[in-house]
Amino acid sequence: MWMFLTLALFRKGIPGRQWIGKHRRPRAVTWQMKRNMLQHLEREAENEFWISRPYMSTEQERGHAAARREHTWMNIKEERRAKFPPHKYVSEHLDHLNITRTWNS
Numbered sequence: 001m002w003m004f005l006t007l008a009l010f011r012k013g014i015p016g017r018q019w020i021g022k023h024r025r026p027r028a029v030t031w032q033m034k035r036n037m038l039q040h041l042e043r044e045a046e047n048e049f050w051i052s053r054p055y056m057s058t059e060q061e062r063g064h065a066a067a068r069r070e071h072t073w074m075n076i077k078e079e080r081r082a083k084f085p086p087h088k089y090v091s092e093h094l095d096h097l098n099i100t101r102t103w104n105s
Helices: 005-010 031-051 065-081
Strands: none
Touching: none
């Protein structure tokens, strides 16, 4: 009589946890698993079909988003400029020291 290879190698069964590890027990493949795999492969094939056909030609694609990118960059620059504090001079910083100063002194 022929013995299963697993039983011959491990004698008492699968060592350790049966569902994890190097020598784990293989899961039985169910009809739901087969159905899900078929759906997955069909979806992947459809994605590859649509990805293989470009929406725009190479000539159309070159520089098509330049205006949009420039507009977005200008908006970012304006936002940064709005956050930046206005310029101040040293005389404005030291103005509070001139309180006691008069024309005579």
